[in-house]
Structures are given as structure tokens and as C-alpha cells.
Amino acid sequence: MDKLVTHSCQQDMALVEKYARSGPRYTSYPTAPQFGEQFPVDSYLTEARGHHLGPLSLYVHIPFCRDICYYCACNKIVTREPGAAQRYLTSLRKEIAMQAELHGKRRPVRQMHWGGGSPTYLDNAQVTELMHDLASHFRLMDSGTREYSVELDPRTTAPGAIPLMKALGFNRVSLGIQDFDPLVQKSINRVQPYKMVRKLVDEIRHYDYRSLSFDLIYGLPHQDSITMADTLQKVIELKPDRIACFNYAHLPERFKSQRAIDRLTLPLASDKLQLQWQIAETLQAAGYLHIGLDHYVLPGDDLAVAQRAGNLQRNFQGYSLLLADDLVGMGVSSISQVGDCYVQNAxxxxxxxxDLARGELPIHRGYLTSSEDRLRRHVIMSLICNLSLDLASCQLPNGTSFWQHFGQESLALEEMQADGLVALDENRISITEQGRPFLRNVCMVFDQYLNPPEAAANTPRYSAVI
Ligand code: SF4
Structure with a gap:
């Protein structure tokens, strides 16, 4: 067994060296760097008014955090200023009213997600106020298939928040865990002892939420195979339904708080690969399924069922069920995907x-997709969600075959096939077991906007693939 493991890791290491580059996580295609400031907001208004019937997905962004986690690359505002949340809610309320007016109040909201920052920065009264506001403008659902989820920070979840959020309609929660090791937690300025998390998990189970997700990060300071084994054992004991493992990208030139992390305490690229492999082995041995891009779920979880049925999607919140036609993002920096448009708020x-004080939607950037973008989006999203692409499902320009249209891309894929990352035939592209850590690389083959000189220079707009 040991010999096999060593061999497999050496092989993987050679592939990592070959394919190491930065790349998008494909929560959209085209990705956010393509969104332009010259985007005509009228295009968004036209798209929104043209889609009056299908179900909606809402995203609400709460940008505040009480303390900074050093690794963080999110758009957040660290503050303890009294009144900051209330001032924000006053503007958010205006935006909710304007977006509801635009999209019509009859579309059922089948998905909702509150993210941040930290939604738990809000106190219980503010959480109630915000949900009531959403309910009075949009058609929220209290039965049937719906996914209403919220991100919880175990350190700031207020007493009484878990039963309150359940009563307000949330049926899924995700917890930012990152790592349970005390030294790792201290070095990233996110101290949340296992006992604190366990108590919160017990409460979440008591109130019968439909699913519980954990976020973990590998590649953090002081992590090694021993700390990771201990963290994974604790995670498995708590048995979340979903686990997302993110690869820490150390980009201190770009994210100031990361300068507080001592580079010398970070695992090397080869150690990171071992950690990634250890996570995959341990979680799969514990019964989790690997659904793609470092996401693991229990076999009975809705995401596993959706993947088997071909209904899995990927959007700005990661993997989710395909339940809505359009996604409306509200709050600072949030992104909407409506019809053929992407737009991002200030x-x-x-x-x-x-902008809201002037009575205008705070849209600052956007992108109108072309038919070529939509074809490539279908290819990328199918690979990332289903780990395969049925070539017959692609809407190609008249008279062309898939391999004619993607002639250039086929050369890169043939090389990946020779390296054992993909299997190709006339009808299908499939990601192999060995190719899963390189899923982003395979998707990048179809990304028209990644230009090779920039990628070669490793411009750090995106995180490292491995
Ligand atoms: S990781 Fe989450 S809680 Fe920590 S600073 Fe970033 S957004 Fe805030």
C-alpha cells in the first residue's frame, strides 16, 4: 500500500509541476474580471423585465466582520462601529424594494443565500427585520423544494439565532471551520475551539435543518499531515452533510491581511498536494462522495442526488441545486445573473x-454574454458539475461538429488524455479519477479569455489550481 501511495504521489507531483498555474474557480463564465464598467445598465433592466415567470434565486451580502481572519480574500469590512449594520440595512432595504419592483413580485423564490462577510454580524432583531423585508417584497416559499441557506461564523452566532433562523425559513446552514488545530487557528487569527463548534452543531441538529455544510481550508500555516488527520477526525465525528475544502492562495501583495502570515510556516506545494490527497482519501473512506472541485457530500445529500440526475449547478455560492432561472444579488459587491447578463454592484x-440615496440601482459593472460565451459556459459548467460533457448537449453553430468548432482545444485535451486526466471519445469528454485535482485546468482549455502570456507570467488574478 505504501509503495502504491508513494508512486501515486510522485506521479501526481510531476503532473502538478506540469499543470501548475493560477486559474478561476468558475463560479461564472465569463468570470468576473471580464465584467466591464462601461456596461449599459439598461441591458440588465431589459433582461430583468423580460423574465417574469420563472423561479428566482436571491443572494444577500452582509459585508461586515468583527475581526479579520488573516487568510481572507473576501470582500468584507472589518468594523465594530455601532450603527454600521443598521445604516447598511437601511440602504439594503431600498435595493430590495427596487429589485422586487423590477423582477415582479410573483416569481417564487426557490433559493436564497445570505453570505458575507458574516451574516451573523447582524443581531437577532436585524436578522428578523431583514427577512421580513425580503418577505414583504418577494414571494418567499414556506413549503416544497426550496433552499434557504445562511453562512454562520461560530464565534459570532448569537444565542437564540439557530431557532430564530429556522423559524424565519432557513433550512440549510454552512459553518466556516477552516481547521481545528489551535496553533493553526491562532496563526490565522480565527480562534474557535472544537467545543464551541460542537455545541453549535448539536443545536443545529436539534432544530432539524435540512443540511449542514463545513468549509475547510488546506495550505494554511502550520498545517501538516498530523494536524490535518486530527481536524478530519473531528469533522467526521460531527458528520456535516457537505464539506467544501478550499486551497489557500497566499497572495500578500494583493490581500494586505495575508502579510500577517509568516511565509515560512506555510506548507510547500508538495505538502499541499499531500494534504489534498489526505483529505480526499480520509473523507471518501468515511463515506463521503467527491462531487468535484474539492467538494464532498454524503451519498444521500441533495447535491449527490442532483449530480446523479444532472441537476447540479455552480454559481457564485459554489455548487447548488438547479432550482431557479435567474439569480438576483443584493448588497455591496454582490453579483446577479439574469437572462444573458451578469451585473455586479459597487x-x-x-x-x-x-447610488441608492439617488434612487439608482448600485450596479457598477456588467457583461452581456454572446452565444459563443453561452456555449463555452455550458461546456465548462457541465465538466465542473457532472465531471463529463455529452457533446450532443452543445448548441453549436450550424453545420459544425464539436471537434471542428473546438479544434484548437482538442489538441490540449489530447495531451491531457495522454497524461491520464481526461478520457475522450466521439460523444463525450470525461474527467478521470486522476484528473479530478486538475478539473480547473480542463475547464481552462475552453476559457476564451485566459490569454497565455498572462497565464505564463502567473498574474495573480486567480488562485493557484493546486
Ligand atoms: S473569513 Fe469570513 S469571517 Fe473571516 S474576515 Fe473573511 S469574511 Fe470575515
Whole structure:
């Protein structure tokens, strides 16, 4: 067994060296760097008014955090200023009313997600106020297939928040765990002892939420195979339905808080690969299924069922069920996907407040997709969600076959096939077991906007693939 493991890791290491580059996580295609500031907001208004019937998905962004986690690359505002949340909610309420007016109040909201920052920055009264506001403008559902989820920070979840959120309609929660080792937690400035998390998990189970997700990160300071084994054992004991494992990208030039992390305490690239492999082995041995891009779920979880049925999707919140036609993002920096448009709100709080004070939607960037974008999006999303692509499902320009249209791409894929990452035939592209850690690389073959000189220079717009 040991020999096999060593051989497999050496092989993987050679592949990592060959394919190491930065790349998008494909929560959209085209990805956010393609969104332009010259985007005509009228295009979004037209798209929104043209889609009056299908179900909606809502995303609500709460940008505040009480403390900074050093590794964090999210768009957040660290503050303890009294009144910051209330001022934000006042503007958010205006945006909710404007978006509801635009999309019509009859579309059923089958998905909703509150993210951040930290939604648990809000106190219980503010959480109630915000949900009531959403309910009075949109058609929220209290039965049937729906996914209403919220991100919880175990350190700031207020007493009484778990029963309250359940009563307000949330049926899924995700917890930012990252790692249970005390030294790792201290070095990232996120101390949340196992006992605290266990108590919260017990409460979540008591209130019968439909699913519980954990976020973990590998590649953090002081992590090694021993700390990871201990963290994974604790995770398995708590048995979340879903586990997302993110690869930490150390980009201190870009994210100031990461400068507080001592580079010398970070695992090397080869150690990171071992950690990734250890996570995959341990979680799969514990009965989790690997659904793609470092996401693991229990076999009975809705995401596993959706993947088997071909109904899994990927959007700005990661993997989710395909339940809605359009996604409306509200709050500073949030992104909407409506019809053929992507739009993003102001990323800075002052601009966000100023636009809403003038009675305007705070849209600052956007992108109108072409038919070629939509074809490539279908290919990328199918690979990332289903781990395969049925070539017959692609809407190609008249008279062309898949391999004619993607002639250039086929050369890169043939090389990946020779390396054992993909299997190709006339009808299908499939990601092999060995190719799973390189899923992003396979998707990148179809990304028209990644230009090779920039990728070669490893411009750090995206995180490292491995
Ligand atoms: S990781 Fe989450 S809680 Fe920590 S600073 Fe970033 S957004 Fe805030």
C-alpha cells in the first residue's frame, strides 16, 4: 500500500509541476474580471423585465466582520462601529424594494443565500427585520423544494439565532471551520475551539435543518499531515452533510491581511498536494462522495442526488441545486445573473450608499454574454458539475461538429488524455479519477479569455489550481 501511495504521489507531483498555474474557480463564465464598467445598465433592466415567470434565486451580502481572519480574500469590512449594520440595512432595504419592483413580485423564490462577510454580524432583531423585508417584497416559499441557506461564523452566532433562523425559513446552514488545530487557528487569527463548534452543531441538529455544510481550508500555516488527520477526525465525528475544502492562495501583495502570515510556516506545494490527497482519501473512506472541485457530500445529500440526475449547478455560492432561472444579488459587491447578463454592484460601501440615496440601482459593472460565451459556459459548467460533457448537449453553430468548432482545444485535451486526466471519445469528454485535482485546468482549455502570456507570467488574478 505504501509503495502504491508513494508512486501515486510522485506521479501526481510531476503532473502538478506540469499543470501548475493560477486559474478561476468558475463560479461564472465569463468570470468576473471580464465584467466591464462601461456596461449599459439598461441591458440588465431589459433582461430583468423580460423574465417574469420563472423561479428566482436571491443572494444577500452582509459585508461586515468583527475581526479579520488573516487568510481572507473576501470582500468584507472589518468594523465594530455601532450603527454600521443598521445604516447598511437601511440602504439594503431600498435595493430590495427596487429589485422586487423590477423582477415582479410573483416569481417564487426557490433559493436564497445570505453570505458575507458574516451574516451573523447582524443581531437577532436585524436578522428578523431583514427577512421580513425580503418577505414583504418577494414571494418567499414556506413549503416544497426550496433552499434557504445562511453562512454562520461560530464565534459570532448569537444565542437564540439557530431557532430564530429556522423559524424565519432557513433550512440549510454552512459553518466556516477552516481547521481545528489551535496553533493553526491562532496563526490565522480565527480562534474557535472544537467545543464551541460542537455545541453549535448539536443545536443545529436539534432544530432539524435540512443540511449542514463545513468549509475547510488546506495550505494554511502550520498545517501538516498530523494536524490535518486530527481536524478530519473531528469533522467526521460531527458528520456535516457537505464539506467544501478550499486551497489557500497566499497572495500578500494583493490581500494586505495575508502579510500577517509568516511565509515560512506555510506548507510547500508538495505538502499541499499531500494534504489534498489526505483529505480526499480520509473523507471518501468515511463515506463521503467527491462531487468535484474539492467538494464532498454524503451519498444521500441533495447535491449527490442532483449530480446523479444532472441537476447540479455552480454559481457564485459554489455548487447548488438547479432550482431557479435567474439569480438576483443584493448588497455591496454582490453579483446577479439574469437572462444573458451578469451585473455586479459597487464594491465600495460609499458608492453603494450614494447610488441608492439617488434612487439608482448600485450596479457598477456588467457583461452581456454572446452565444459563443453561452456555449463555452455550458461546456465548462457541465465538466465542473457532472465531471463529463455529452457533446450532443452543445448548441453549436450550424453545420459544425464539436471537434471542428473546438479544434484548437482538442489538441490540449489530447495531451491531457495522454497524461491520464481526461478520457475522450466521439460523444463525450470525461474527467478521470486522476484528473479530478486538475478539473480547473480542463475547464481552462475552453476559457476564451485566459490569454497565455498572462497565464505564463502567473498574474495573480486567480488562485493557484493546486
Ligand atoms: S473569513 Fe469570513 S469571517 Fe473571516 S474576515 Fe473573511 S469574511 Fe470575515
Amino acid at each position: 464594491r465600495n460601501l460609499e458608492d453603494y450608499y450614494a
